């Protein structure tokens with residue numbers, strides 16, 4: 587089958603389509619014929635060798651795919667063959683076929699009125715929406731009266747978080763690195779916006795939120811953005827750290843290690859005590875290890891999405907062969923919402 591096998595770390599050019607053996611499902615597993623792949627920022631970090639959850643080289647990257655089950659392993663109901671599913675995994679999705687535990691192949695979600703999401707919307711859903719849901723609901727313990735901050739708000743996880751928090755009834759403050767992205771997230775329900783790449787943005791944020799501050803922040807940039815977000819937490823407020831997009835270092839440059847260390851989100855107990863607030867962190871990898879918990883989160887999230895008529899924001903669709911360009915686009919910070927890669931023979 588065609589797949590992208592990562593055999594060395596580096597720039598987007600290391601992502602080349604090659605031929606590898608087509609996998610067969612083992613006991614308790616299903617095999618999915620992939621129709622589309624959703625791109626995640628963690629895959630940019632893995633490609634550079636900066637992602638702690640990545641396996642040893644060589645491996646096929648890719649954390650989410652959508653398609654149909656075409657073969658099942660021992661112990662899996664053969665009636666699942668033909669089912670349209672979404673797969674969330676640690677790696678393996680940059681390929682024509684992906685093998686996953688049966689419980690990891692979740693039924694493709696449905697939109698508000700019951701009609702199916704498009705293939706691209708399915709590819710934009712699993713990782714981003716589960717991350718946003720767990721960050722806001724399970725960790726942030728959101729209440730409709732809370733004021734919520736999301737940064738960066740214009741990406742895959744960010745657009746999901748803005749839509750979820752707004753639908754839940756919260757006032758949403760969106761942070762992003764471009765005015766164009768901020769205009770678009772207003773359409774998802776953000777009522778206050780700040781561009782953190784403009785000089786004086788911290789003052790602009792303080793003016794925007796006033797003395798009331800924010801109750802829950804979902805923060806995924808790190809560095810100076812995390813510092814600015816932390817400074818506007820209200821008493822009893824909490825910041826949920828789900829990522830560190832600014833993370834960048836190279837082995838041969840000790841200054842870059844120091845910069846990466848300095849930019850790592852952190853909050854000391856004395857600081858928390860002074861502000862009566864706190865810091866939490868979440869990683870979807872822990873959820874994916876626990877099928878029962880995944881089923882619970884999935885049930886609540888998909889019901890919420892149907893009730894509120896929400897749909898993922900698909901910003902860009904590229905052919906699978908252009909994976910290197912997709913990575914370049916994500917790193918350029920020019921992307922909005924989700925970047926989706928379509929397999930050549932995928933239907934409408």
Ligand SMILES: NC(=O)c1ccc[n+]([C@@H]2O[C@H](COP(=O)([O-])OP(=O)(O)OC[C@H]3O[C@@H](n4cnc5c(N)ncnc54)[C@H](OP(=O)(O)O)[C@@H]3O)[C@@H](O)[C@H]2O)c1
Pocket residue numbers: 625626627628713714717738739740741742743744761762763764767806807827828829830831832833868869870871916917918919920921923924
């Ligand atoms: N904890 C988890 O389980 C989990 C799961 C999924 C994703 N994440 C994290 O959530 C964050 C968003 O992931 P995503 O897949 O939805 O990506 P994304 O938001 O679609 O794309 C990344 C965005 O990060 C912003 N950014 C800030 N500093 C950057 C930098 N130095 N280089 C490149 N981009 C930078 C850019 O937005 P602006 O131009 O607006 O700054 C860029 O568009 C990432 O940090 C990711 O690692 C965590």
